[in-house]
Amino acid sequence: xIPAWIVYSWPPVLWQALGVPLFNxxxxxxRVLSAGNAHNPCSGQTVWGRSSDEGAAxxxxxxxxxxxxxxxxxxxxxxxxxxxxxxxHGDALPAxxxxxxxxxxxxxxxxxxxxxxxxxxxAH
Numbered sequence: 001x002i003p004a005w006i007v008y009s010w011p012p013v014l015w016q017a018l019g020v021p022l023f024n025x026x027x028x029x030x031r032v033l034s035a036g037n038a039h040n041p042c043s044g045q046t047v048w049g050r051s052s053d054e055g056a057a058x059x060x061x062x063x064x065x066x067x068x069x070x071x072x073x074x075x076x077x078x079x080x081x082x083x084x085x086x087x088x089h090g091d092a093l094p095a096x097x098x099x100x101x102x103x104x105x106x107x108x109x110x111x112x113x114x115x116x117x118x119x120x121x122x123a124h
Contacts, residue, residue: 001029004045004060010082013057017085017093017101025050025059025109030118041065042119043074046111057083059102063115071115076103 025048036042042065049058059081062074077099085098093101 001031002047002049002058004047004062004080007047007049007058007060007082008080010058011055012082012084013052013055014084014086014090015057016088016090017097018088025057025105027109027111027114028058030111030114032118032122035122036065042122044115044118046115046118048109048111057081059083059105061106063111065115065119069116071112071119073106076106079103079106 028047028049030046032044034043047060061079064074065071079102085093
């Protein structure tokens with residue numbers, strides 16, 4: 001699996017916030033980092049990306065299992081990405097605004113299914 005942190009080292013890809021959504025990211029890998037116990041839940045990372053004429057774009061984040069069958073982003077503000085989100089004038093969006101757009105991308109992905117698959121694989 002591609003390590004989550006590596007996405008940040010990819011060359012930056014500019015994306016206009018009001019442009020075409022980048023919802024066609026594909027799953028690049030999901031990893032269970034902690035199998036969990038009575039005091040600490042299962043947790044891990046997932047990486048998604050896409051290639052285009054502008055270059056490879058990726059987004060990764062940590063996840064946590066809240067209960068059997070329920071996973072959530074560990075920190076919705078802690079996304080790792082090489083996307084540089086800009087406004088209609090080409091100016092970089094502030095971190096909070098950029099995070100909102102990145103979370104829209106994450107929300108559109110079937111990432112929970114991939115995490116559940118990784119958890120099932122880990123259990124066997």
